Amino acid sequence: MTDFAQTEIERRLSLYQVFLKLYEHHSSLLDEILQQENLSQPLFKKMKLCYVHGVVDTNTVYLMTNLCDNQTQSLRQPQRIWTIGRNRNSGICIADNYMSRRHAAIQYINDQGFYFIDFNSTNGSFVNGDRAFGLIKLKDGDRIRVGNMNFDFFMTSTHRMLPSVAMELLMHLVHRKSDTQAEILTCLRDRQKPLIEKQNDNLKILRNSGLVDKFEDWYDNFSSEQKSEILDRFFSRQKPYNPSEKIGN
Structure with a gap:
């Protein structure tokens, strides 16, 4: 036994x-x-799924991560070097007793990409399970461990310009101020500007021709309902104006 x-x-x-x-x-x-x-x-x-995302946007390079203060942050660094460690001055500060004060760093090198380097830390760093020595070029989806912290590294490799959203979908993206009022999207308001400008040009041409002066003499003799209908027809241009047509009932 x-x-x-x-x-x-x-x-x-x-x-x-x-x-x-x-x-x-x-x-x-x-x-x-x-x-x-x-x-x-x-x-x-x-x-919590921890991550670091390297973003290269034209001449701007930065990291997006949720390792700091339990919230997603955008980290910009002029030298493009993001230090990782227990030290409060680290770019990515992680409160972990198994992590050195200056544990490691992620660096971006122009025209080459993102690299990971361990600063000879006590407990070391691991990339995809292998002990990190020297500069290690990072790939999209790499798994990194520093101290007791594991996180995934992602990076942008391509960019796409998406097509414009269809008008019928834009009508659903309306910010409602109240039950009866709605704020139309800016792009929809902009589409109405050429029509207004065209109307202003037409008024200028009519005034220069002298027809407006004659029309104003007739206009004063019409009732308010007749004036309203004349203006509606003039601006909408839904049907041509016919002088022989009677106005009103």
Whole structure:
């Protein structure tokens, strides 16, 4: 019985050592296994997915990440070097006792891309499960571990200009001020400007021709309803004006 207990203890110690080595060199694999096995458990549903996203937009380069202050932030750095560590002055400060004060950094090199470098930290850094030594060029989807923190690295590689949204869809994107009023989108208001400008040009031509002066003499003798109908016909141009047509009832 004693020999059996001793053998069982040795077996468990051996498995524990294997687990430690596996976690040290392939922590991302273990994290994925645990996520799949415990996906239905409430604890794992609340797990925060950490990431760093490298963005290159023309001449502007910055990082988007949720590692700082538990919220997504845009991090811009003039030298394009984002330090990672326990130090409060680090670009990405992570409160982790297993992380060195100046642990690592992500650097962008023109025309080459983003790189990861470990500053000879005590517990090291790992990229896709491999210990990080020297400059390591990062790829979209790389898994990085610093201290006890694991995060995914993403970066933009291409840009696309999307087509304009159809007019019938724009009509659904209306910001309502009240139950009876709505604020039409700016682009819809802009479409009405050429029509207004054209109307102003037409009025200028008519005034120069002298027809407006004659029309004003007739206009004074009309009722308010007749004046309203004349103006509506003039601006809408829905039907040509016929002098012989009677106005009003």
